[in-house]
């Protein structure tokens with residue numbers, strides 16, 4: 701969805717502020733946590749939206765340092781953030797904020813057309829507190845939600861959360877767990893990013909060796925077909941015979957998911 705950078709918060713409220721969302725709640729042990737209980741708080745955009753809607757304003761640009769954990773997420777804005785204890789092999793998730801009591805109970809769902817991915821980065825040696833970690837180290841990918849098998853539809857579209865499994869052999873320890881969701885755009889350089897980082901301590905037998913590490917920002921190129929999703933002949937989204945966006949042409953980003 702196209703966002704105007706002109707701040708007209710009253711108008712946004714009147715529309716239900718539907719262009720905005722933030723993954724502020726961790727799903728753990730089948731319970732949805734409260735906002736920013738286990739997730740790093742983010743700043744509202746400087747464009748004048750009220751706090752809770754402003755936090756959901758997207759990030760732009762693949763070299764934006766805020767792509768690490770969200771807008772102004774480090775130094776940690778909510779230093780009383782808790783660390784969620786999670787068992788390797790369990791299902792967890794990143795859940796959207798809402799419903800908004802000051803906006804007729806409006807509950808956003810994931811509506812940006814694009815994938816979601818989740819990564820882990822181990823707390824560096826020598827640190828004991830996740831609050832001290834800037835997230836500039838190595839991440840490995842543990843989940844990807846792209847296009848539905850045999851259906852011309854995004855997996856996440858219409859959902860409240862991206863749920864996934866912590867790989868069963870993940871080495872135990874404290875991790876920054878980072879979600880990214882973006883709108884893949886046919887206009888180069890126009891992708892919108894939604895990023896959140898949770899503080900987790902993973903328990904379990906371990907034994908796995910994570911592989912294929914990347915760092916943020918600058919993990920991707922604007923030329924990457926998973927970011928710039930277009931048909932070079934038309935300059936538009938690839939289209940099928942019905943004139944719909946052809947998601948079978950979508951190429952998942954690198955690296956691969958480490959499944960443990």
Ligand SMILES: *[C@@H]1O[C@H](CO)[C@@H](O)[C@H](O)[C@H]1NC(C)=O
Nearest residue numbers: 727730731793859860861863
């Ligand atoms: C994710 O898990 C939570 C908690 O179990 C559940 O409420 C939610 O419906 C799940 N969402 C999806 C899309 O599976």
Ligand SMILES: *[C@@H]1O[C@H](CO)[C@@H](O)[C@H](O)[C@H]1NC(C)=O
Nearest residue numbers: 728729731783784785786787
């Ligand atoms: C989830 O359940 C496990 C026990 O099964 C417990 O050790 C852990 O603290 C719980 N995590 C949270 C965040 O409630």
Ligand SMILES: [Cu+2]
Nearest residue numbers: 701702719892
């Ligand atoms: Cu948008």
